[in-house]
């Protein structure tokens with residue numbers, strides 16, 4: 001990273017006085033015990049090297065949030081005037097004092113640090129367990145994830161010298177016990193080896209049994225003509241060694257997009273040792289789905305598969321951060337990023353770490369990229385099913401206020417007169433970590449008022465009335481026809497919905513760029529505006545059961561199953577002034 005040299009030169013100058021007096025240590029983060037599913041299985045070897053990240057206090061993150069809303073709110077005179085990397089860096093870089101205090105402490109302890117982010121607000125150090133225990137008054141131990149047998153090294157508590165506490169957000173990974181990432185929808189192979197190609201003539205009939213690009217184009221009015229702007233790229237996030245296979249894509253296009261070149265390819269970017277093996281038997285269901293419903297739907301938009309390995313992380317979380325850092329640094333960063341991976345429970349991630357990662361999406365939004373996440377497939381229970389929970393369990397990053405969370409619909413033909421119905425698995429609800437952002441305050445209040453008007457219901461008291469509501473929007477997510485390792489079959493999940501919505505946004509951006517206008521960037525202030533809401537199909541039916549309740553119900557306007565609703569391309573086009 002180019003910034004490294006100058007950054008550390010300035011650190012040396014600032015690190016003047018060494019404080020040799022013993023310092024009071026203050027507990028910075030702690031938890032009483034490992035969460036359910038993890039057991040402590042012994043001391044960590046004293047000489048084992050740990051790679052730790054240190055998140056420093058950013059100098060003016062509130063200022064960046066103000067700027068984000070200025071450039072993302074259609075009512076603002078600054079709408080569309082996205083920030084430059086330099087402008088974003090000014091807000092997130094630590095103060096000189098923070099740098100001086102932290103660097104002098106590290107150099108007193110003979111520890112080298114390198115910046116992880118362009119602004120230098122996150123540092124990385126490599127030290128043995130014995131030194132980490134001393135430095136942080138911690139007790140790093142081995143913990144085993146009982147279900148998978150995977151071991152990790154964590155501490156239940158760590159402390160910092162008192163003068164550092166106001167400059168350091170957190171050390172990572174320390175008290176985090178994230179279960180494996182949630183993704184990978186179930187693939188149901190088709191009974192016949194190969195499906196008939198649904199032509200647009202037999203719509204919507206065939207679309208009630210299987211969803212294809214032609215169905216989505218018909219249902220949402222998505223154009224079939226090719227995008228024209230090569231600079232406008234759509235990023236598809238890949239994790240967990242999920243590989244997107246070109247032969248599968250070609251076979252998919254041959255069958256489901258007979259109107260375009262079936263050899264259409266996608267680009268590849270990798271980080272943290274990620275790759276994209278083209279050995280067809282290693283094709284991943286999630287990756288194939290994500291690529292087939294972006295290349296196959298955002299016609300002519302250059303799609304890049306961004307594959308994160310796990311070099312830097314044993315919990316998938318640093319890959320999330322590193323992917324955003326990669327994109328922040330890229331002057332040709334995609335205008336839309338879709339991610340179909342996440343954590344089923346917000347509490348899987350410590351609050352400090354969740355806030356930091358969420359603020360990283362804020363940076364990407366300020367730079368003009370729309371960041372979309374699948375809302376999760378665990379209904380209101382975060383996958384805990386009927387009895388595994390009392391209070392509802394919101395997902396992450398779906399609850400981050402600076403991303404657009406996409407839920408699922410299906411059942412387009414179940415009830416006469418009803419077009420779409422929220423999917424029962426579609427995660428939605430209210431954050432316990434993030435407060436209601438202004439852009440949705442009125443809509444969420446109206447929904448909660450409606451729930452209250454239902455009288456005493458089993459849902460009462462299980463959700464946080466002051467938390468950020470999610471999802472923001474939705475799209476079809478059931479019976480998606482895909483090809484994996486040469487086999488035709490179907491999948492369901494919000495993993496289908498996020499690439500679909502992202503493709504819509506990428507095509508709108510293509511038209512905006514062609515018209516000489518800025519891309520949409522952070523979407524939510526627009527989506528929740530009256531013009532935005534009018535350009536979405538309000539989905540008023542369906543629920544997302546869990547925790548032995550029906551969960552939330554679809555309703556007019558925003559609801560915690562389908563958000564504001566599904567895309568109406570021609571109406572969205574008009575709403576953004578095309």
Ligand SMILES: *[C@@H]1O[C@H](CO)[C@@H](O)[C@H](O)[C@H]1NC(C)=O
Nearest residue numbers: 250260261262263264265266
């Ligand atoms: C189809 O796309 C491939 C890959 O980009 C390209 O090599 C080929 O020339 C294209 N074929 C046609 C007919 O445009």
Ligand SMILES: *[C@@H]1O[C@H](CO)[C@@H](O)[C@H](O)[C@H]1NC(C)=O
Nearest residue numbers: 277278279280281282283485
């Ligand atoms: C492809 O992957 C499969 C399964 O991992 C493996 O058995 C096979 O040897 C691989 N083939 C090649 C050519 O690498």
Ligand SMILES: *[C@@H]1O[C@H](CO)[C@@H](O)[C@H](O)[C@H]1NC(C)=O
Nearest residue numbers: 431432433434435464466467
């Ligand atoms: C509910 O959400 C608010 C806003 O984010 C938060 O401050 C509060 O701690 C949450 N309550 C619970 C019980 O988690």
